[in-house]
Amino acid sequence: MSLASRVKSLTPSPTLEISAKAQQLKKEGYDVIGLGVGEPDFNTPNFIIEAAKLAMDEGKTKYTPSSGIPELKQAISKKLKQDNNLLYNPEEIIVTTGAKYALYTLFQVLLNKGDEVIVPAPYWVSYPEQIKLAGGEPVVVETSEASQFKLTPEQLESQITEKTKALIINSPSNPTGMMYDEKELLAIGEICLKNNIIIVSDEIYEKLIYTAEKHVSMAQLSPKLKKNTVIINGVSKSHAMTGWRIGYAAGPQDIVKAMTNFVSHATSNPTSISQYATLAAYETDTDPTLEMRTVFSDRLDTLYNMIINVPGITCDKPSGAFYLFPNVKEAVKMNGFTSTDEWVKALLEEEKVALVPGSGFGSPDNVRLSYATSKDLLIEAAERIKRFVTSHQ
Ligand SMILES: Cc1ncc(COP(=O)(O)O)c(C=O)c1O
Secondary structure: OOOOHHHHOOOOOHHHHHHHHHHHHHHOOOOOEEOOOOOOOOOOOHHHHHHHHHHHHOOOOOOOOOOOOHHHHHHHHHHHHHHHOOOOOHHHEEEEOHHHHHHHHHHHHHOOOOOEEEEEEOOOOHHHHHHHHOOOEEEEEEOOHHHOOOOOHHHHHHHOOOOEEEEEEEOOOOOOOOOOOHHHHHHHHHHHHHOOOEEEEEOOOOOOEOOOOOOOOHHHOOHHHHHOEEEEEEOOOOOOOHHHOOEEEEOOHHHHHHHHHHHHHHOOOOOHHHHHHHHHHHHOOOOOOHHHHHHHHHHHHHHHHHHOOOOOOEOOOOOEOOEEOOEOHHHHHHOOOOOHHHHHHHHHHHHOEEOEEHHHHOOOOEEEEEOOOOHHHHHHHHHHHHHHHHHOO
8 A cells, every 4th residue: 555655754763662672572571671661650649540530520521622621721821830930821822632742733833844943963753753744854963972962052053044943942851861051041042033943842851850950941031032932841751641641832822823723623632531630730739740750860870870880881960851861882882783773682682671772862872771660670770781791892
């Protein structure tokens, strides 16, 4: 059967691919440690689950407005004020089927054929594919470890053409865990304003920060920057709610209106029950992320200290998210492999540790290790990686 040309160049998500391979080995009875996952290994807090049950009992199981139930949009507006000191009215907010679909919809309503979107690498795997699906051109800009994988103003300026429509900023970043500070964002933001470039600010890891650094949103820096920014966020990572599929976008009303029209013909609305669960998540006075943050911080210290002691592996300590993104170039060479992908494959086959090769994130000398798994398993995984590297020397 002949498929549409738009899907022919789509590459499957490398994170899901490695998870599938690890699952297969597990099924065959092998003791596999999977460090490929991109979701918290915590259950959704009970009070959120109870709110979903109540919503079902109360018959809140029907279609909702396409941009989300008004109560939830109001709660998100309040969250943006409290956490980010940003004023968005409900008409400037759309609730979506995960942050992923907020991004997908945003590119669909922003991009004409050939419009360019600047994507700093390493990047989250879905950005380039979503841009291409919308007819746009991802312009991948390689960042360096020297700048902690952050885009510099000079790099940005050198990539701007008359077709540049948008720039993606993801802070804290998946896969590197690095964060931009206010000064860095301001320098980038000013260039975007000068060139009329929309900033897509993916803030999904906002709540998972383990240093004294403060999360800063591009939209906070000036009223002009707020007008040029669309914030993407959601509850998948902050509230361990990946399966509920609730995200949102906050931005200029005309963009949000176009997104609402688009989703009204695509998904109609995000699941009603999940919206009521998310309402409870945002309305609580407690901080549901606190426990997760404490545990992740401890695991980060443990895994980081072990990984930097493996010969041929170097790594900057990340500030947020739940990934390490070490450079394994020397180890790959030392171990006699021709590529990181091969090294990752052999590590899985021999030591049964599943990592994601950096090639999928546009950074082929690195690998991504998720620490969304127990501390004991992280210690065991780091020991196996060290054994693998030293035994192949
Ligand atoms: C950087 C980044 N943005 C967006 C998403 C999508 O999150 P959601 O589960 O809300 O669709 C992810 C999930 O892995 C992510 O890592």
